[in-house]
Amino acid sequence: MEKGTLIEFRLHSDRHLAVAERPEGKKHWIVTDQRGQSHTIHPRQITYEVSGQLYRPADLSKFWQQVQPYLDPAALEVAWELLVEAGEIVTPTSLALLLFSAQDPPLLYAAHVLLADDKLYFKQKGEGYEPRSAVQVAELKHQLEMEQQRQQEWQEFLALIRQQLQRQQGLSAATPLPPSCHQLMALCPTWRSSVLVLSLWSGLLPWEKKRHTAPQL
Structure with a gap:
């Protein structure tokens, strides 16, 4: 991870977006959220890294606004119907391409949120998500x-x-x-x-x- 990497991390089970600022010690990082608050986190707390470009804390609000139009659970049902027969493992990267025909950073993160929040159509398996059976x-x-x-x-x-x-x-x-x-x-x-x-x-x-x-x- 490098300075400017946009990450999602969990704090008291709540999702937060932040930008990596600098390493802290051997394993931890100092990150800054969209309110300008600094957090010291361990890599285990990071649940997603947004790849494709680097960000500043001031960019986070605009980034989230770009993500929100794509957070439609109905779209996830469409993806499940396409993948369930083959039982194909899906990742945020492949889901973004399937649903949005693009892999821009906001679309990748939207795909991650859809999969991470879903309790109906997919279940996590390793680094990806496996479609549940129709039954x-x-x-x-x-x-x-x-x-x-x-x-x-x-x-x-x-x-x-x-x-x-x-x-x-x-x-x-x-x-x-x-x-x-x-x-x-x-x-x-x-x-x-x-x-x-x-x-x-x-x-x-x-x-x-x-x-x-x-x-x-």
Whole structure:
């Protein structure tokens, strides 16, 4: 790696773009992100190096703007359909050529982000990504749909709880749910437990009402 290399690294599991500034000791590098903050990182933290040209920290914002139009997960599904039969390993370089018919640095990085963030169509294998089988993709899609359904049911259940609060305690829609509500809901993972929650909760309502009602003068 040399000064001016644009890299992606992980900090507390979050993705960051930065430009390499100088070596630090035998193994580490000083890098600068787009906010001008310096980080000392180990090569193990680097998840991608953008090849093709050198950059300055001031270039990072423009670079990211060039990347964003290509971050369409639907494009990854098209690539998977083309590659799944042959089971061909794909890399950011080959994916950029397949999807965008070019290998400019922003396109290479966009291909990397698509593959790295994907949990459905490809799985990492060595330095590349292997297309999942049609059966695996169908099962993952089913799991995703079920999770979305559970989330929707959970939101409906929260709305039911809030309506109960509004009727019995006169709380506004913007009032956060009281702590006892969250504690009880943690025991009831779906809306189907709502009857049990509300019946248990009825004994707590007077106490909660004291917490949320203005004192009488």
